[in-house]
Amino acid sequence: MRFVIYPCGDPRVIQSVAMLTPYPTYLIFLIYWSLPNQILHFPPDLALQQALYVLASIISLYPILRLHLNQGREPRQPARTSWFKSLVTLLTLAFLTEANNVEAWTTGLGEGRADEYAEDICNDLNKLYLMLGLDRTTNSTFPFEFRRPKPILTTSRLNCVFCPPGDSNLIPSLRRRRWDKIQNVQLLDSTFHWCSADYYPDRITYQSSGIVGRLERLEYDAEVLRVSKQGVWVSRKIAVAQEKALHRFNSGWSNWADWVNDCTGDPKNKVTYRQSQRLFLEHFSRRLLVAHGKSDDFCCEAHPSSQLLAETVRKTIGINGGVVPTSMTHGCMNCTHVKRYRSDLVREGAVLGGNTAVANTTEPEAEPDPSLPENVPDILPQLEAPAAGSPRGYVRMAVMDLKTIRHRKCALDDCQNPLYNYKNGRFCETHLDLKDVCGIVPCGRPVRQPGALTCDTEAHMAWQKMYENRFSHLSFPGVQRVIRRQQAAVEEGSGVSEQQARGPSLRVQLQALGNTPGDQVVHTFKAKKTYGLQTVQWACGVPIGWGKCYRSESEPQTGFAYDSTCDLLRHIVTQNAGSIWLATTKFIVDAWHYIGHRASDVLCRTRCNPAPMDGSQPDLILTAEDENGEVHQARALNTETAEQLNSWLGGFEAALQQMSDVNYDFFVHVLMMIYGETMEKRIHAKGMELSDEFWAAVNGEDVEA
Template identity: 25%
Template sequence: MLPSVFLSSLVWSILQILLRSPTLIWLFLWLYMTLPVYAIPTQSQFPNILFTDFSRAITTTFGSGITLATVLTILFSLTDNSDLLNLHFRQQHPTEIGENKIQISGWIIALVNALGDKLGKKQTSSLFFDYEYSQSLWEEDGKKRRIKLIAGKLDSFANSLSLSPYDQDGNYCGKLSPISHDKIQPALVICPTSFVCVTQSCSPRSLLQTSQFRDIPLVTCVKGHAVHKNVPVLTGRCHSCQTSYSADHERFQDLSTTGKPWKRVYLNSAKYIKIGQALWVDRLFCASAVTAMYNFHASASAYAEYWNNTFGTGEVFISRAHIWQTFVQESMRTIAEESQINVELNDALNIKEVTAEAFSLLGEDGIIRAADKHSCEECTQIYRPVAETPAHVPPISDTDSNDSNVMDVDKKFVKMAVLDGIVMGPTHCAYDECQNDLSNSRGGSLCDQHHLQLGSYCLVRDCSNRRAEGTCACDNHQREWNTYKKYTTQNARSGIRRMLQHPGENYEWQPKAKGPNPQRHDDPNTDPPLPSNLFSPSRFYCVETICAPCGVVIAWTKFDRSESPTNILNFLGSVYPTEESRPDYICIDKACQVLATAVANQSWDIWKRTTRFIVDSYHYTNHRKQHFLCRKYCNPAPTNGEAPNLVIVEHSDNGRPIARRAFNTQVCEQLNAWLGGFESIAKRMTPSNFNWFIHAMLFYHTKYVIKRQHIKKQKKEAKEATDPEDDDLGLDEESEEESD
């Protein structure tokens, strides 16, 4: 041991050196801040006893009817509770004045109770010998004896495994550290889940493992969040049809197609998925990545950094590309499972091509498969032919409508769909009416096709001259090109980015603005003019969604240049092609515009027999009061009885009738508030990646909404089953004697 005087002088000398050199101070602070924020506790080895000793401990401690599962449960219950064992055995070895030796401590009793809840009555009974067991152990009088017997068995078993800080003579050997389970980790082998050939044109032959030992790849496998190194990956092959079977896909030759191409089937039942050249992960890892991206609006880069900082090691590094591969592979299988198919694509596609092909196959033009035939109390109301709004109920909103707008329907139920958009979208080719991916997402403005077509020509509109070297404009349009370059420098983009991130920040020298969107929703909406050049890529204007009032997403699409009524009508027509599929009401923030456009282009003849367009409650107050069309036909809650299915009556706790809207017309606004969290991520994606990302996120969102509704319904039914029916009436019950 060094003397304390020497240590004090050493520390003082180091401090003096640091104070003389600011560079060393900063270096010291940097090294301190880069240290891990947590400490890994010292671990003890797993009990290393002979199997004969372990078997003897089992047979001498527990009854002959104990199963292997019960033994392992007890074993791991002891090894995972080393702190509790320290507390228990310490009370058996008193050392201080006033301490008493307690053989069965409260600590071990707590473990007995937890173990009993885990095992259940049948498995707990197998712990006793025949001479110990009696039915009275499960009665209230025998509970204390039962706990004492099991506690003694756990105490004896722990001593047999040397899971005690004291030796057999009672000498203290040191605190029992957490037990390491590294020595008992299984040896993983990644192999196909099919054990026979499942090709329809072939017989169910057994699969052969044809790889030589030296050719079997050894990979890194992440199972949960545990990293396993040097895991062999085996591939099976059918000797007859030559179909190969891997853990996450099957590869076969399509003999029915010209050229007989090789196809790949992505298995929904895969336990492990390949996400890198020598990196495999299990489905728990995949589900964690997708769930984190959904719940936290996390990008692939953010989740990769989180995983590396939390679970990563120096030998394993998860990159952004790994997480994006994980997201695509997991979401593709989840959506395919909803459609009850396995995705079949051409073999040897890269991840960009897989993403595009997956959306083409599973995207269904933006229709969410999970919402198919969905119906619940929030989005479906019982049809009311007559308004039930009493005269003394306070009105929801003013109306000057009459009975000429009463819907002529003969239905048992009424449904509504809500439509709205959020301004966000990826970039695409700048050429007119072209929405293809950019050939170069960093600085390019054209797709592959138009880059080859216009690669040597001036990109100013209506100019066919050759461009000058090193520019995208001809000699006559260099001024326009220089202006474009001036405002696309890094400094200019930083200023524009600040303006976009702080739209309400105005200085005294700046003109006063009306706001980010001064246009009313009932103002005419036309497409913006075409740009004067093709120097920069175009960007999709918005993402348009159709939701049920309960929050279930029905469909979505992208609008390129504007949210025009024509685009909205075309979108509605593609989602609801038949009269039977159309809802009774469609709520749109600019419903009056859509209605006027539908009447003008005669598409109203298609909708008028089944559907009414109404404005959502929030934007209705922003529409002009003198707008006759909006007030007469698009009122979301008329109180004069002309739309009895839009207004319902409920009673307050004191019995007062209150009118409220039958449907939630703000559901799309609520969805957009959540969807907008992905705007910073999605706007940097290619259109193909954007399509799949948004479609997958809306699919998961719909599944979670339906799951929450199911849980809510179960709780409601359970409450109704336990509570008397008259509890909700708010009335005092009359006793039988009083009624007599």
């Protein structure tokens, strides 16, 4: 199929042809159409496929033309900027790609002719774009699928973000540093310094006075992300797909890379695990910094390693814990309700019972015990219901929970520092030298040879050997027996440690070392773990924040073995007796824990009841009438939503346990952000936001005074 030139300069003809013919003809017609200056843009002997390829290339060059035109707006600019020269080079390449294809180039369009046509097209490029209606908004939906033009990676910016306005009050435009090779930009700006900022599609690197080396800022709306310094770029949409896979399938980086490679089926180009992880890091660094409102201030060393980028982001948004950015302004019908008063319960006909009876349970009430700590009042002051028409206030409930999701840390029990080497290390940087000291504390003698775990004391060597093999003698039925025994202990209510309450864990008997019982021997044979991950959520499930606990494993379990609420309350009572928390905040625990714990802990008994039946906590009690007309008290707060977060997080536990402290924190920040966004979306979809009627009730405007 050959095309003839259609020698016409009248747009009206084009329009009428367009209406008469299907649009591929329309496009080809336009290509061959010459602009009013009568220069032909395509040689008549150019094959159709080649012409279409060149056309597609023209379309893809738009971002560079934009930069060229922008620079031209400043005074004293050359007509041929370096951007322009790049346009000609790229377009010449488009004409030449198939220069050795005799079919396509029957008359042998030589290199000179390609240059000539490229130059002509570039000179008219602006007009061509205008005429074709091609700009950034239309080219994304442009229906060219026959042969993809090369995508052009450029910054989306036109002007320098560092330079002050120059001539004519214009902010200096971006220039190509060199035009014969695709690379970065540099600018001698009007203040007579070389602005050395480099603009990449996903970042800007720059020099800052007083700092050795270069810094970098991130482009938060980047459409492509660099995942390898060897020039591997990935579309942001792929990063979003990775995010969704993480969210829905708990997919890890390696799994995900394998899946992508399965899909592309390209045996030569593969996404590596490292690149997959880098994509995650680049994408979520931007997401987290924006969500935490830190995007404007953030900078780090230019072209950082993955480790350094994660570390810098973590330093910016929270080390060892964090607050979910939007949680503090959150409120919905599931976590927030209009304040209730004792008189409401009475009006509803509730039969009031004792302080330690729990609504919805059939357990007998606990015996009263008067010995409360001095600064804790026996009974919390009861608020009188305000007069009708005056503000009633509102209550928002939060749920706190400790999960056994951990990461490794220094082998010394009292040290909270991260491992120096997360591959196979045991110590933090400070305690690295301890690898040469006997692993049994407090022996202190040197190890018997480099790499050994103990000194040459016979007993120490033997104990270490026994420790190493502690699991080997256990058969599968043996393991089952241990677990059964632990479960029985939990059911009897004897020795309910938190760990057991959350599922069985295997504890084996260790031989004594001298006079020290086996389980009390302190050693540094392996890296220890953090104690757990503490989360706080609103009662509706929207996460508020998280933090890591660093309790040592050797600490006896009795003091804190119950749950974190009692623990927190006890901490506040003893450490900070005047705390406003004691007066304004109600700490409660789940009903199951409460029934078990109230017998032994007076603070828990009087203050942690999740649904006291004496009318002292009307916010925690709802009333319901049964078929006999009897009014029953029911618990208002259920902690099921907290369980949903637990089970979702549980899917990441195995991955998190392998991570360094920095990656662990980064990952938890990511998980909490994703979960919060999901919950907010769900609440919005269900229309559970706080309504005008709600606020009217809070302010007492819903009833006549």
